[in-house]
Amino acid sequence: MIQSAQCDYDSPLGRLRLVSNGRALIELRMDAEGLPPVATRRSDAVLDQAVQQLDAYFAGVGEGFTVPVAAPGTDFQRRVWTALQQIDYGQTCSYGRLAAQLGRPTASRAVGMANGRNPIAIIVPCHRVIGADGRLTGYAGGLDRKRWLLRHEGVPVA
Incomplete structure (x- = not known):
């Protein structure tokens, strides 16, 4: 069974919470300011890719995201x-x-x-x-x- 991994990301919009299922990003919460900070996270390639792409986006050099996403919904x-x-x-x-x-x-x-x-x-x-x-x-x-x-x-x- 694949465990989820998560990390916090400090953005110009405040702290974001990223959650991965190991294969894809399943959540990016903007209201992470109200959550207890994630102390540590296990290594996760999806989270690493999301962080790199968010860094580029907020630096104004990345215009697209290729990190796999899998949002649960209808x-x-x-x-x-x-x-x-x-x-x-x-x-x-x-x-x-x-x-x-x-x-x-x-x-x-x-x-x-x-x-x-x-x-x-x-x-x-x-x-x-x-x-x-x-x-x-x-x-x-x-x-x-x-x-x-x-x-x-x-x-x-x-």
């Missing part, structure tokens, strides 16, 4: 999360457009709900989804973090 949620990974760095997409791309043009609210339940923030870039009018809408990590991430990627936001 079939629809996983379809939404896969679609999120197709939104290029520095680009945004509306909930309605994402729903239409999934063949469910009237499911923008369901897309929003799945987006809000994304357990692998930043790497599965749910921050790139905005309202149809271009406004920033809800973000599980908080709108300040969403704004920071979009600005970091060069997206002009108010």
